[in-house]
Amino acid sequence: AVVEHTFNVGNLSISQLCQPARIITAVNGRLPGPTVEAREGDTVVVHLVNESPYNMTIHWHGVFQRGSPWADGPAMVTQCPVKPGANYTYRFNVTDQEGTLWWHAHISFLRATVYGALVILPRGGAGAYPFSPKPHREETVILGEWWNANVYDLQQQVFLTGDTTRMPPADAYTINGKPGDLYNCSAANQTYNFRVRSNETYLLRIINAALNTPMFFKVANHTFTVVGADAAYTTPYETDVVLIAPGQTVDALMVAGAAVGRYYMAASPYDSAIPQGPQFSMTNGTAIVEYAGSAGEDKPQLPPRTEYNDTDTAFRFLSNLTALVLPGKPTVPLSVDTRMFVTAHYYGDDASAGVYTRDFPDRPPVIFDYTAVASDNDTLKYTTKSTKVRTLRYNETVEMVLQNTRLIAKESHPMHLHGFNFFVLAQGFGNYDEAAAAPRFNLVNPQERNTVAVPTGGWAVIRFVANNPGMWFMHCHFDAHLDLGLGMVFEVQDGPTAETSVPPPPMDLPQC
Ligand code: C2O
Incomplete structure (x- = not known):
């Protein structure tokens, strides 16, 4: 079936906490915005009509967007913003996933008031x-x-x-x-x-x-x-x-x-x-x-x-949390093509945060203490290189170690990957130690996530298969950190067939 909505993004006058009424940006005059409810396998079509004074995009958080990367929504990653007065139609399928996802503005901090639920019921409905x-x-x-x-x-x-x-x-x-x-x-x-x-x-x-x-x-x-x-x-x-x-x-x-x-x-x-x-x-x-x-x-x-x-x-x-293993569902890949070790630093001397990835053979010595307090002239805090785009072959299997650092304080960064679920194999505190961690990987029923809260002062190990061609943002879901640059993009190359290749952009894709 096709589930179709129109999202009018515009001004809403609202008064909370004894403040005089003020204007926020909201969808269809509601906070939260409308719930999009679909069944697994449905096509979702949402017409975004931007009546707000701001540039706008909507991201369908957690939707794989297989074959529809142009509908993913992060501004300046998969699309230019929808300008005030302009429209854009998001069209995508919700397949191979069931449960609760959500949608939100993916530009500025506007998702503070531009958000709502996206519910995917089983094909057979709630009885299934x-x-x-x-x-x-x-x-x-x-x-x-x-x-x-x-x-x-x-x-x-x-x-x-x-x-x-x-x-x-x-x-x-x-x-x-x-x-x-x-x-x-x-x-x-x-x-x-x-x-x-x-x-x-x-x-x-x-x-x-x-x-x-x-x-x-x-x-x-x-x-x-x-x-x-x-x-x-x-x-x-x-x-x-x-x-x-x-x-x-x-x-x-x-x-x-x-x-x-x-x-x-x-x-x-x-x-x-x-x-x-x-x-x-x-x-x-x-x-x-x-x-x-x-x-x-x-x-x-x-x-x-x-x-x-x-x-x-x-x-x-x-x-x-562990996965409910169901017949026909993807299981964790047991072999790995690419290993990445990822930390957060300030990049260069422009004081913007960046994701710093290194391939395993090139990783810093174990003696490096990521959980120590970083001082201002420390290489832990300021690095001269950061990863902006990483290209992956179609179907490449990726393992990432996400190591939290202590730039200012210990924090639990919620790292979100667009376009995929990943398996969370292990999590722990302190510096990642592969020899100690690998034997404890859950390769049987690891939880599947699109956002992992990397333990504060610790690490998480995730795996995913790059079976979805497109440009996929990976970033900290704290907006304050995303804005400072704590993000990177995976460019997943086309597969051998038209179905496994990025389609041409839709006619109404906004221009910058
Ligand atoms: Cu819910 Cu790129 O984010």
């Missing part, structure tokens, strides 16, 4: 999920960040100065666009209400659309069974806390099994980056789970807070 119990209902839960300032202006400040400290922390965390009533002067109509019935099962499709903040997600007195992440099914995993980094999604079943009442769902920051303590809002972004039959005025209960620097809890969640 490979997990049980079958949910009675589904609910999209999009975590976000809200700034009282104009995000386009914020981006200009960061970009023109190269100074991320000019990116102020968000004024609030949001759930489905609303901050919740724990913030000063945040009214009840700025709280999202999720109505449930006792003992029914809900499939929560949780998306982290925040610009710069990984989040812990909890619902008071309820637990989750995680059944998917990044639109790939996982082995069911029981937990009372979900860690979700910007760019990632988690599908979790929740049974409304608590006493009739009202309960907070809460999003709180995970950020171990700042040694001197948090410089961001410590208020939970909240929504309310309200049972049928509860008295509307009951004060909801809050879930116990996970500390902002609780790396153990974050790592436990992220490293315990």
Whole structure:
């Protein structure tokens, strides 16, 4: 089937947190924007009509875009921006993936308000999920960040100065666009209400659309069974806390099994980056789970807070997920053509961050301590070379070691690859040590992701098969870092047939 939408991107007047009404950029006058729901195998057609004052593009985060690389959306990578007053039609298939993905603006910091869910149901519909119990209902839960300032202006400040400290922390965390009533002067109509019935099962499709903040997600007195992440099914995993980094999604079943009442769902920051303590809002972004039959005025209960620097809890969640192995699904490649060792540095003396990749034979000596604090004149901090484009042969198998460094502080960079899922074979802390890590690679049921939250002060090993010709962005999904250049592009060459080659660009592809 064809699923067709028109996205009118334009001004929306909105008032949150007691601020006078102000104008944000939003799709179809809504925050979040519309949910695109399709079935596996469908064709999605979205007409973007840019009525906003800004250049615009939309990225379909996690969609493989096989045969449709021109629809991927990152500005200046696969397309020039759609100028104010102009249109562009995104046309692509959603095949070989099921679950929750999302879409967002891929230019400036405009994805702060230009985002929404992309739900891919099985071909057979919701009855065909490979997990049980079958949910009675589904609910999209999009975590976000809200700034009282104009995000386009914020981006200009960061970009023109190269100074991320000019990116102020968000004024609030949001759930489905609303901050919740724990913030000063945040009214009840700025709280999202999720109505449930006792003992029914809900499939929560949780998306982290925040610009710069990984989040812990909890619902008071309820637990989750995680059944998917990044639109790939996982082995069911029981937990009372979900860690979700910007760019990632988690599908979790929740049974409304608590006493009739009202309960907070809460999003709180995970950020171990700042040694001197948090410089961001410590208020939970909240929504309310309200049972049928509860008295509307009951004060909801809050879930116990996970500390902002609780790396153990974050790592436990992220490293315990494994894939649900299903017949006919791709399995992890056991041989590797190309190995890459990737670190983040400041590049040259222009103080822009860059991805620095080295082939294994050329890697720095093991004695190099990536987790040490980098001083200003340190080669760890400033490198004279960085990788911008890396060419891969069609069907080449790539293994990447993503090593976090400590440029300013230890951080967990959420590294996102366009055009592919990759398998996460192993993750750990400190300096990557191949001899110790390789025997622990999960080559049986590693989780599939399009975004990996590389452990803070640590590393992750991923593999993928370059079976999708095109230009594919790989970057940190913290927008503050992406803007400083923490990204690179894979150029995947054409395969032997027309089907495995990049098609000609569509007629309406915007010109620069
Ligand atoms: Cu969701 Cu290039 O990003």
